[in-house]
Amino acid sequence: MAIIVLAALVLLFSVSAGQKVITASAESSSTIKWAEFNVPLAAMQRALKLDIQTHATATPLHFVDALAFLATKYGGNWNRYRSADLDALLARLKNGETMQSITAGMKNYSYFDQVYAAVLGNAVGNYATGAGGNYTVQYGLKxxxxxxxxxxxxxxxxxxxxxxxxxxxxxxxxxxxxxxxxxxxxxxxxxxxxxxxxxxxxxxxxxxxxxxxxxxxxxxxxxxxxxxxxxxxxxxxxxxxxxxxxxxxxxxxxxxxxxxxxxxxxxxxxxxxxxxxxxxxxxxxxxxxxxxxxxxxxxxxxxxxxxxxxxxxxxxxxxxxxxxx
The missing domain is CATH 2.70.70.10 (Glucose Permease (Domain IIA))
Structure with a gap:
């Protein structure tokens, strides 16, 4: 990772690959009147690890999308969580499927994706650390x-x-x-x-x-x-x-x-x-x-x-x- 000056940060952030950008406005999901967040710690940790590992590859597995997929698969019952389900999802992406095609027939996926994006939409992505005007661009938990x-x-x-x-x-x-x-x-x-x-x-x-x-x-x-x-x-x-x-x-x-x-x-x-x-x-x-x-x-x-x-x-x-x- 290269050391860069502050003046170049905006450009580097904007062109960095692999980061999912949540652009929906606060008004776009006005039909949601109730939500809960009961995702277990192990699922968040595993989804974060896979996001970081794949974000710069041709088949990134985004943190929010992964959790929303599992929530839909489990019908919101996270007692069914198995880490192997995330590995299987990543395998499908590597085999050429897309999240859009995988979730196309999944009832309630859009709901969970909107809720989890509201909770964790800015949790993972690009940031910079450093001091004295020199900063290192990184990707991970923000x-x-x-x-x-x-x-x-x-x-x-x-x-x-x-x-x-x-x-x-x-x-x-x-x-x-x-x-x-x-x-x-x-x-x-x-x-x-x-x-x-x-x-x-x-x-x-x-x-x-x-x-x-x-x-x-x-x-x-x-x-x-x-x-x-x-x-x-x-x-x-x-x-x-x-x-x-x-x-x-x-x-x-x-x-x-x-x-x-x-x-x-x-x-x-x-x-x-x-x-x-x-x-x-x-x-x-x-x-x-x-x-x-x-x-x-x-x-x-x-x-x-x-x-x-x-x-x-x-x-x-x-x-x-x-x-x-």
Whole structure:
């Protein structure tokens, strides 16, 4: 892989082979009113490995397409998952079939493909890393764990459990238990859509993906200094960039109150097929437990910088570069 300067990145990204580009607008799938994500960790890991291995070949097996194929084959029942089914799919592609021909007669493939593209459409592709103006273009997983490297945390699948503060409701995220001050990182490149106090989530950040299909919610951030200094609504952030710090704020109408019993990050993901779903009774939140486990393989290394932390190595995403053009 050649070392390149920043000025050439856009050209290199745009002509790189093997990356599936998700171009559908947020309005194109407005008929989808309900979705779930129950893909097991093993399936995501295997699909990622095959995507990376084949992306520069004549028969690439794209991450999202592979998972959507299996979901359709299993009728959504991922208890039937076998890694051999992915190997068989790749063999069919190598024998000259295409994903279009393979899935042509599969009922519900389009549905699963749209849902999984909404969840993971920007998970795999080209990016660049480096420092000092010199960058290396790479292909692979572009998403990061919300917890920085070197910091411990624990969690279990608590999606859907009951919550009672304010009113009775379901828990629409995954609580990652950790230590106050742990650096919290952006999972995906995007822009800050919400920032500030909420009596349920305390200090929280809402980041929208650049394709507008995902809204990431990070809540219960640290008392006193919840965010990276200078973070503002409308600002673009890179995947793996430090955005805030783990805490225990919330459950209070008064700002900057530690109303939680234990320090943790509430991390959630909302799918948005139509902007009318963004803040409504039709919101679609998915279980991110397996996604958090999947992203544990890609944790951002950080270094202290005064009262804040910065990532140790630059990460550049084409969509971030285009945001400011």
């Amino acid at each position: 998403l990061f764990s919300p917890i920085a490297a070197g910091y411990g945390y624990g969690h279990y699948d608590d999606f859907g459990t009951s919550r009672s503060f304010g009113f009775s409701r379901r828990h629409l995220g995954n609580d990652l238990m950790g230590t106050v001050g742990t650096p919290i990182c952006a999972v995906e490149s995007g822009y800050v859509e919400e920032l500030g106090w909420n009596k349920y989530g305390g200090w929280r950040i809402g980041i929208r993906s650049f394709d507008k299909k995902r809204y990431y919610y990070y809540a219960h951030l640290r008392q006193g200094h919840p965010y990276r200094t200078g973070l503002a609504v409308g600002e673009a952030v890179q995947a793996g960039e430090v955005i805030g710090y783990l805490g225990m704020t919330g459950y209070s109408a008064k700002e900057d109150v530690n109303g939680m019993n234990k320090p943790h990050l509430h991390f959630g993901m909302q799918l948005i097929f139509n902007d009318s779903q963004r803040e409504s009774n039709n919101e679609i939140w998915i279980d991110v437990y397996n996604i958090v486990n999947f992203l544990a393989q890609n944790r951002s290394h950080v270094v202290k910088n005064g009262s804040d932390y910065d990532r140790a190595t630059d990460f550049l995403d084409l969509r971030y570069l285009l945001y400011y053009e």
